[in-house]
Amino acid sequence: MTFQELQPKVTQITLHTSLSRDEKLLNICQLLSESIPYYNWVGFYFANHDSKTLHLGPYVGAETDHIVIPFGKGICGQVAESNTNFVVPDVSAQDNYIACSFTVKSEIVVPLFVDGKNIGQIDIDSHVVNPFTAKDERFLEFVCAEIANLY
Numbered sequence: 001m002t003f004q005e006l007q008p009k010v011t012q013i014t015l016h017t018s019l020s021r022d023e024k025l026l027n028i029c030q031l032l033s034e035s036i037p038y039y040n041w042v043g044f045y046f047a048n049h050d051s052k053t054l055h056l057g058p059y060v061g062a063e064t065d066h067i068v069i070p071f072g073k074g075i076c077g078q079v080a081e082s083n084t085n086f087v088v089p090d091v092s093a094q095d096n097y098i099a100c101s102f103t104v105k106s107e108i109v110v111p112l113f114v115d116g117k118n119i120g121q122i123d124i125d126s127h128v129v130n131p132f133t134a135k136d137e138r139f140l141e142f143v144c145a146e147i148a149n150l151y
């Protein structure tokens, strides 16, 4: 499925009246991981700005030990501080990286802004080296903007 075809489906999920916010997030994870072959782990982390930690939210894919990630640590922790997208074509080339599984070869993290504040992020792991393009970034920015309407 193309990103263009996926966009209205994402919006549809956010507008669903009978689902909780976490159920909507989980449905979006499911939609993305089922529709895009190289999205092998799709999940959300949310920031606690007092303790400067990220906390795992809804996700689909392999179970992860990384439930809490300090700001600055790993790709996710760096995005909590940089407020910008982080595309990692090859995780083996990264020093500040938290490995979840040896099957993960690349990663993309896009921050989620609500009223200009970075409240969390969508995190995607891939089993393929270098699969992400600017189109993934634009699509995931769209997904985050739609989710921001839920806050």
Ligand code: SME
Binding pocket: 041, 064, 066, 069, 073, 074, 075, 076, 077, 096, 097, 098, 099, 100, 107, 123, 125
């Ligand atoms: N690899 C991430 C950790 C989270 S997992 O991908 C689920 C990182 O380096 O921040």
